[in-house]
Every structure is written in structure tokens, then in C-alpha cells.
Amino acid sequence: MSDRPIKINRGPKKNSIWPVLGLIGAAIAIALIIAFVWQSMAGGAQAQSSGPSSSPASSSSPPPSTPEESSAAPSSSEPEEEELPVFDGAVPESERVKSTYFDDAVFVGDSITTGIDLYGVMKNTDVLADTGVNLGSVYTKEAVKQEDGTRIPIMDALGQKQYAKVYIMLGGNEVRDEDQQTFISRYGKLIDDVREIQPNALVYVQSILPVTLNNQYNMNNDKIDTFNAALLELCKEKGVYYLNVAEKFKDENGRLPDAASPADGMHFGPDYYQIWFTYLKTHVVGMPPAASSEPEDLAAETSSSFPEPGAELETVE
Amino acid sequence: MRKLISGILAIAACAALLAGCGGKEADSGKQPAAADVVKAVADELTFKDAMITLEDDMVENIYNLDMEKIADKSCYISGSRATAEEVSVFQVKDSADLQMVKDAVAERIDDQKHAYESYNPGEMVKINGAVTLTHGNYVILVMADDTSKVEETFNAQF
Numbered sequence: 144m145s146d147r148p149i150k151i152n153r154g155p156k157k158n159s160i161w162p163v164l165g166l167i168g169a170a171i172a173i174a175l176i177i178a179f180v181w182q183s184m185a186g187g188a189q190a191q192s193s194g195p196s197s198s199p200a201s202s203s204s205p206p207p208s209t210p211e212e213s214s215a216a217p218s219s220s221e222p223e224e225e226e227l228p229v230f231d232g233a234v235p236e237s238e239r240v241k242s243t244y245f246d247d248a249v250f251v252g253d254s255i256t257t258g259i260d261l262y263g264v265m266k267n268t269d270v271l272a273d274t275g276v277n278l279g280s281v282y283t284k285e286a287v288k289q290e291d292g293t294r295i296p297i298m299d300a301l302g303q304k305q306y307a308k309v310y311i312m313l314g315g316n317e318v319r320d321e322d323q324q325t326f327i328s329r330y331g332k333l334i335d336d337v338r339e340i341q342p343n344a345l346v347y348v349q350s351i352l353p354v355t356l357n358n359q360y361n362m363n364n365d366k367i368d369t370f371n372a373a374l375l376e377l378c379k380e381k382g383v384y385y386l387n388v389a390e391k392f393k394d395e396n397g398r399l400p401d402a403a404s405p406a407d408g409m410h411f412g413p414d415y416y417q418i419w420f421t422y423l424k425t426h427v428v429g430m431p432p433a434a435s436s437e438p439e440d441l442a443a444e445t446s447s448s449f450p451e452p453g454a455e456l457e458t459v460e
Numbered sequence: 461m462r463k464l465i466s467g468i469l470a471i472a473a474c475a476a477l478l479a480g481c482g483g484k485e486a487d488s489g490k491q492p493a494a495a496d497v498v499k500a501v502a503d504e505l506t507f508k509d510a511m512i513t514l515e516d517d518m519v520e521n522i523y524n525l526d527m528e529k530i531a532d533k534s535c536y537i538s539g540s541r542a543t544a545e546e547v548s549v550f551q552v553k554d555s556a557d558l559q560m561v562k563d564a565v566a567e568r569i570d571d572q573k574h575a576y577e578s579y580n581p582g583e584m585v586k587i588n589g590a591v592t593l594t595h596g597n598y599v600i601l602v603m604a605d606d607t608s609k610v611e612e613t614f615n616a617q618f
Contacts, residue, residue, distance in 0.1 A: 258541060274575040406510070406540055
């Protein structure tokens with residue numbers, strides 16, 4: 144634009160409008176020419192640099208991606224496609240998030256997970272769970288009550304709404320009766336199906352929790368540990384996140400303390416739900432490592448990065 | 461003398477009549493706190509699990525109730541959900557809403573059957589033997605092993 148100030152005719156001076164209009168017209172013409180030239184040059188430059196996602200800000204033209212990494216956050220806000228970390232082990236301790244982190248989360252599970260609702264541990268989150276559910280009946284058991292009083296399977300209920308995070312805790316009802324191969328095979332299918340139903344969500348798979356020595360279900364902690372180790376490998380293979388919640392529930396003998404579950408050796412009360420959620424709040428993908436965190440048993444260092452569905456999470460530092 | 465005896469008898473008859481009209485539910489007009497009723501009944505029971513009192517705002521997670529119509533409530537349940545043990549008391553503001561509570565209690569019993577019948581059948585004895593009683597504007601649900609004293613204890617609170 145011209146440096147000269149544009150005179151605005153406020154006074155009674157007659158016939159001075161034409162020079163002013165002339166100036167404005169000239170300025171517009173110059174601006175149009177400059178804009179045209181600018182557009183032509185920019186277009187050429189963009190055509191040249193349409194390669195890797197070198198400019199994260201220009202999300203209007205998403206970079207080519209594999210199917211796994213192509214799903215952006217539902218919000219489709221500008222700075223997307225954050226690269227989330229991949230861990231060699233379980234999700235390590237991170238800086239703590241607030242409860243609002245679970246606003247757009249859902250918890251899928253069995254009787255253990257039903258307690259989240261009952262005890263009001265995290266009132267802002269959704270819980271899709273039912274007693275006795277396993278990796279098969281999660282598809283079939285009429286579990287989740289609807290407004291009209293009918294019940295639908297958990298996996299059907301999961302498709303009713305899109306979430307940013309899915310927390311799964313299943314397998315506790317398999318440990319006693321299933322072999323490891325069947326367990327992993329079924330869990331693998333479940334993870335695939337969850338990702339299909341919730342393509343934009345970050346998927347957290349939580350470990351099976353320990354039981355007391357004399358639990359009434361004849362469950363064995365050694366077998367639980369073996370299943371959990373296999374589950375961790377499965378999570379790495381599937382590119383989802385494994386949370387070693389079990390480590391917070393074990394006493395010095397690697398079992399759930401008797402006092403935690405006096406009735407059946409497996410289910411526990413509100414105190415342990417608080418422990419559980421404290422763990423979840425401090426083991427969050429996309430948050431910086433905890434400032435004073437000690438290296439954890441299964442939590443290995445971050446090795447590289449891969450884009451993960453649910454990229455609306457906090458920026459990975 | 462005869463008149464005196466007649467008078468006394470008449471007064472006694474009237475008193476008996478009034479007591480009969482009132483029935484069992486209007487004997488004292490006491491309005492005990494729901495938590496006190498729960499405690500009195502629970503003290504007579506034996507539980508397998510460590511029990512907890514459910515936080516007030518969590519009650520609607522397990523009972524399908526319009527809480528605006530509830531004057532008082534207290535739910536004492538299995539602390540770990542390992543058992544179906546429960547003592548819950550509700551007091552409605554208006555007796556017209558008693559049916560709402562009874563329906564919610566029936567639904568709760570159904571929910572517990574759903575939860576335990578295949579998973580922990582041992583608990584079905586308590587669920588199938590659930591005791592539901594009403595006294596004035598109060599409703600109580602008890603699921604426990606030996607509920608033989610529940611009715612007596614419950615009615616004694618009023």
C-alpha cells in the first residue's frame with residue numbers, strides 16, 4: 144500500500160472526491176497485481192515441497208501416511224499428527240495429568256472395572272463393563288444397560304460414541320481356564336476390533352491385576368504374570384500402550400495383599416481404585432517423563448517415535 | 461363403682477381401637493435417619509465382605525430413582541463387590557412415590573442377579589432371598605445370609 148495517508152473528505156470542500164477515488168483505485172490495482180504474483184510463486188513452491196511432513200503446521204494437506212497413522216483427532220484442529228512415543232516396555236511414569244484427561248475416555252472391562260462407576264472414582268469418564276465378562280463375552284453378553292432398560296454387549300456399546308482414549312482391562316476371567324496362546328489370540332482380535340471401532344482413540348491395555356494367595360477363584364499369580372508378559376509383547380506388536388497397573392497392586396510377595404480383598408481375594412474396595420487411578424494419571428502417553436521418577440521395572444526408555452491414532456493428545460516433548 | 465369400671469373399660473377400648481386404627485406403621489411417628497435404620501438392621505446381620513456405605517451421589521449409579529423425591533437414603537454394600545450383601549434404606553418425601561422406590565429396588569435385585577448368576581452363583585441365595593419391607597415412607601432392601609431378624613429390627617426403628 145502507499146505510504147501516503149489517504150485523505151478522507153470530511154469538510155465542505157467540493158469536487159475533491161475524484162483525486163481520492165483515483166488514488167484508491169490505483170492502490171487496489173497494485174495490491175491485486177502483488178497478490179497475483181505472490182500466489183503464483185507460492186503455488187510453485189508448495190508443489191515442489193509436498194514430501195514428508197516437514198511442516199506440522201500445514202495440516203490442511205495431511206502428509207501421506209499408513210492406515211495406522213492416518214487417523215487424526217476428531218476435533219480436526221490445526222496442529223495435529225503429533226508423533227507419539229513408542230515404548231520398549233510399559234508406559235513409564237510421566238508427569239501427572241488432571242482428572243479432566245479422562246473426560247473423553249472410556250473404560251472397558253469386567254467386574255473390576257465396574258467399580259469405577261460404583262465408587263465414583265472418576266465420575267467424568269464412561270465405563271462399559273460387566274461382571275464376568277471375558278474376551279469372548281465382551282462381544283456377546285448383554286451387559287451394558289440402555290435407557291430403555293435393555294442391555295447390549297460391551298463392544299456394541301463401544302460403537303455408540305467416539306472416544307479419544309480407550310482403557311481396556313480384561314483377561315482376569317481367562318487366566319484360570321485358558322491357555323496363553325488362546326488368550327493372546329483373543330486379546331489380539333479385541334485390540335484390532337477396538338481400533339476399528341475407535342479409529343481416533345489412543346488405546347491403553349492394562350495388565351491383569353494380581354490376586355491374593357488364597358483367592359476363591361483358584362487363580363495363580365505366576366500365571367497372571369506370564370499372561371501379562373505376553374500381553375505386553377502383544378501390545379508392542381499391535382502398537383498400543385501397555386500399562387503395568389499390576390505393579391502397584393502387588394505386595395512384597397508379588398500378590399494382592401489379603402487385606403485388600405478379604406471376601407474373595409480378587410475384588411477390592413475404593414482405596415485400591417484410588418491407587419489405580421493415581422497410577423493412570425501418572426502414566427500417560429504424550430506427557431513428559433516424571434521429573435523425579437525412578438526407572439520402573441517394566442518401563443523402558445523411549446526408543447523412537449511412531450504416530451499413533453489419537454494424536455490430539457498433549458504434545459510430546 | 462360400676463360406672464367407674466365402665467368408664468375405665470370404655471377408655472381402654474377407645475385406646476385399643478385407636479391403636480388398632482393406626483396399625484403397626486403409625487405407632488410412634490418417628491422419622492429415623494436412613495443411616496440409623498441401616499445400622500440397626502446391619503448390626504443384626506453377619507457379612508462375609510467388609511461393608512462400606514456408598515457415597516450419597518453414587519446411589520443413583522445403582523438405583524434408578526428420581527432423587528428429588530427421596531428425603532433420605534443410605535446404602536451399605538459389599539466393599540469389594542465380591543458379594544451381593546447389601547442393606548439399603550430409602551425414605552420418600554411423599555408416600556405417593558413409594559412405588560417408584562419399590563420398582564427401583566426390584567430393578568436392583570434384577571441387576572444383582574444379572575451380575576452374579578453366572579459369575580458367582582453362591583451369592584444367588586442372598587439375592588433370591590432378598591427381603592424388601594415398607595414402613596410408612598421407608599423402604600428397606602436386605603440381601604444377606606440370615607435375614608430372619610430383619611423385619612423385627614426394621615419395624616422397631618419407628
